[in-house]
Amino acid sequence: MRVAVVLVSHSRALAEGLAELAGQMAPDVRLEAVGGLPGGGLGTDFDAVSTAVADADQGAGLVVLYDLGSARMTAELAAESVGDPDRVLLVDAPFVEGAVAAAVAAQNGGELATVGAAAVAAAPGPEARGPALTGPAAEGAVETAEVRAETFVLRNEVGLHARPAALLTRSIAGLDADVRVRFGDGEVDAASVLALMGLGAGRGDTVTVSATGPDAETALRRVTDLVERNFDE
Amino acid sequence: MGCGVDEVVAAFHRVAEVITAHRDELVDLDRAIGDGDHGENLTRGFTAVRASLDEGEHGSPAEVLKLVASTLISTVGGAAGPLYGTALLRAAKAVPDRVELGPEDVAAALAAALEGVVARGRAEAGDKTMVDALVPAVAAAERAVGDGGDTRAVLAAASAAAETGARETAPLVARKGRASYLGERSAGHLDPGARSTALVLGAFASPGPSPSRTPGKECEG
Missing domain, CATH: 3.30.1340.10 (HPr-like)
Incomplete structure (x- = not known):
């Protein structure tokens, strides 16, 4: 049972590409990519994000990463309305680096707080x-x-x-x-x-x-x- | 007399009309410093609000506020959906069991809405956002209550202050939201969120016609 990772982007392609990248290093982690509007345009859709947050949890909680400002707001609202407050961690981290770090930490069996901390600590590189x-x-x-x-x-x-x-x-x-x-x-x-x-x-x-x-x-x-x-x- | 449930429903129908009428203006404002979708998103959202308000009976002003909030959250998208949604959810919480909203209730609901927007958007006054319309609106509403104003006077004061606040966002450099990526180039344009906030409050304060339903309902003194 590993911590799951939800990636909220304005762009479906961006979210899915990032899930692919992070997934390469974390084959056993549930990575949920959600982005774009139902019609295919750019944006964050509350219902889609809520569904992702509700579905992703494998029993060990989930961390949510997001790209631009309104993705954070949508993710927060979704976490407040459908998430178990003790098991959803919203992480303000660099989207790509944070997602990869979180996925690897989750793959290694890290607890929710550890996975969140790994994402936050993901720095620009040496x-x-x-x-x-x-x-x-x-x-x-x-x-x-x-x-x-x-x-x-x-x-x-x-x-x-x-x-x-x-x-x-x-x-x-x-x-x-x-x-x-x-x-x-x-x-x-x-x-x-x-x-x-x-x-x-x-x-x-x-x-x-x-x-x-x-x-x-x-x-x-x-x-x-x-x-x-x-x-x- | 204050704002009962029917008046609040009628007010949101007016908001939908006003937003739809100003759709192009909001599109242009947002195109100048944002991603250009504010007018379209809000029009879609408030059109959906009218439909959900027409669907059933409503028990209290707070219930109406909650229904409008959840409809906007699901249909507006962007930053405006969560921000307006949070504002209205907080406003509903501030007046939970009221059958009618009196002057103090309106001021309390506005103050709670402002707190919600600040918490969700992490913006402060002067960042060139909705907050710049809401801060003066709350102050003016509280002043009007202190002066013994009735519900309509409180709404009118809030609306006028929001209008001024929105206008005064023009010279500001955006520090939050998409416009902040433009830096200095965001100066010289009204903030679309502040403008739409002023329009919403204006529709609430106005006794204007609402042809589709409960014509002439307005919040009385």
Whole structure:
């Protein structure tokens, strides 16, 4: 039983395309795409959104993401009128990044609040943010923890693209370990599919995976296995 | 005497007529700074409102407000559907069991409607939205109540203030809604939502003819 994700857009094509994209990384998550007017025009239809909100819940609640302002208002009204207030979470997050992050968090079995938080935390990517740790203190901060690290050359066709990134994140889900992936000047949390994708590591590139915490060894072994299997491509 | 259920029904028929008559004006206003669908959406919505009002008997002004709200939510779309719907639902909650709406009830319903729109749209006065018509309307209605005005006087004061408020949105730069994407270019145009709000309140205040049903019904002092 996983948290469901409802995507409310002004455009049916946008909602359905986003559901397709997010669904690639979250095959077991119920993704409900709703957008456009009954006649096919752009807009948000209250009855369609209400139906989606009412139908989507698989028993673990649902998060609702929306694109422009009136989609939020329609989603709010729908959630108020048909949703169980304890099981519907409206999330103000970047529509695409938020939906992908929420879907992956739901795939990993996250609870409603966790899935919502994942969507909110979906940031524009490491290019905009820069490395997570910088400055003179960064090296020391990493060294003081027990760090296990491995360096790999990516041999699979697409590198750390969407599907491999999602597989990597899923391989370490549930482990008590802080896993980070470094490529070039960027270093990101391996728990974030979008951050991994944002590294832009392709075929032939060398990445360093480091792990700290009680399950660091297991985490590193799983990542090693995955990379050596070329992400099952 | 105030506004009974028949008067409220008649007022919404008048609103539908006024909105339909101003459809093109609202389309033009929205085309200038929005997506151009406000006139069409509201006309469709209030046409549906007339149909649902004609369908049965209504127990109280609050019931009528709720019926109009749910009809608009389902038929208007865009931001206007949820905003008008929320406004009317909140207004209904403010006057739950009244058989007739007196001056204080009208002011309370307007204040609740404003709160609803602010909560739903997260807009403040000066953002170039419906709020800019509603804020002065609520203030004027409360003033009129304080001055001992009857229901009609309260509605007239609210309507006049909304009209002025809507006009004064012209120089504003939009900070909410689709128009906010235009930034400075949104200045120089009336906000269509503020304009339609003034039209709705104007229709409520006006004793104008309502040929389809209950002719001449208006909220009396």
